[in-house]
Amino acid sequence: MAGVLLRRLAGQVLLVTVAVGLAYLLAATALDPRAELEARNPPPPPSAVEKRLDELNANDRTPLFTRFLTWVSGVPRGDLGATLDGTPAGVQMRRRIGASLRLLLAGVLLGNVLGAVLGVVGTLGRHVDRLVTAGTFTVLAVPAVVLAVLAQAAAQWVNSRTGTRIFAWTGEYTPGGTGGSPHHLTERLQHLVLPTLTIALGRATVVGRYLRGTLRDTAGAAFVRAAVAKGLTRRRALIRHALRVAVIPVVPLSAYGCATLLAGAACTEKVFGWHGMGEWLIDSIHRGDVNAVAAYCCFAAVVVLCTGLLSDLAVTVLDPRSHA
């Protein structure tokens, strides 16, 4: 079992390494940092642009392969190159990852738990099931941007109704606010509630819907009927026996969903003004910032690796058939 996991891990490592390499090559050919530098105001002299590009290892007059080698040789040392504004990409990325994690951790946890509850609640009774299905149906049909904007509108209404500022929705805190630490915490929480809810709601519907589907697919299986025949109530048989099997295919899906979220809840970040990873990628692409995009791809690769490993582990624990 450990051998299988290790082999999978080795394959995955190889895969994401290739993916990161390709991503760098693609970013280096497709993005145009020269245009960005030349468009600055006042226009810098050509020699300065040239010098800057060389410093950044992003000069399109250096052969692509040379640039690639320079970049690759830096990666093991943790040197991901510098972004266009000159700060090391690693330093900027750390700040961004912090923001992304603060934004997502609570949302993802809440979303998965809520999703599991939604999926199971459907087995309790017909009416509950109808209600849950209709609810998830509607939320799934609403894109993330719209959810975020609607949440803001609702919060605005609550704020104006109560006359106090209960919710806030731009950034992580109010810039220039008084920074006393207890006040600071509530301040941060006020900013956190809405984006967290937006993310949790999105996650919960996906997980809930999928779990409900797999649960219903296993509900007719022989071992569940056997459990009922043995004398368990239907609900008990479903929760004790069917759920364990039904949850297995949900784990990789949920893990993959979380990975993509961490690597870019771009919509939510944009609407709520959080400076997280998703926003960083989009801005860097628009700026033509090769090193920043490459750094982002490294991060995304690591996230995919870790979540893949975690989901493999979880499936191994849950599914006795995979021990073979």
Add this chain to the structure above:
Amino acid sequence: MRTYGRPLAGFALLALLGVLAGAGPYLTRWSWTDVDVTAFGDPPSADHWLGTTASGRDVYAVALRALRRSLVIGLLVAAGATGLAAVTGAAAGYVGGWADRLLRWVTDLLLVFPPFLMAAVVSRAFTGQVATALLLTGLMWMMTARAVRAATRSLRDEGYVLAARQLGASAPRIVLRHLLPNLTSLLLADATLNTGAAVVGESGLSYFGFGVRPPDVSLGTLLADGAPAATVFPWLFLPPVILLVLILLAVDLAGAGLRGASNPFRERG
């Protein structure tokens, strides 16, 4: 009838949206490119049914134009992605061995690749709705391909496949004539759901400036324009939202219904 009620309702709604996108623009005298210099950012009125944008364009006409764009892209992508997934998935599942490993590798690789980077590369080289459709196809076929592969594995040793093989049918013939027809229900359901995913994907790409570009419009660009001031100018934000939600509801009803109807082990309900 009960089984098919949902998919039928979904397809009916989708057809209705198609008709609206096709015929709706003829109901008003404003075309989506017209600029009314007497009305900048006006709320809905008798003249402009859904109001005007800040630059004086008629929201009704613009929204329907966007609906048409999004629907066309959605259908193109659904056809492309499902077709590609059907052929590659069935081939990998039937042939097995190296083909299977190759498909797994490629899909894994594409899954870890940041979609926005691909979008940036493609949108630099090509623009327009066909490019957007191609891009989304490239981003979306992998999941369906995996599902098709798994389904093919389970069909591979069925009697009729063995019989065809014994009769000397070639591998491509078996895949195209025997395996794919038996996967129709799965493919149909996935194509429907892919339409919705493509419409959302397009709106996401356009929202961040990678898909359809101004002056052309899609539901994504309208969302991006309307979102910042949604509470002040709701008539800019609501039409694309409502259209998008309707498309997704229709597609979801149709696709999920089809999928449910095609699984005999599923409980009815």
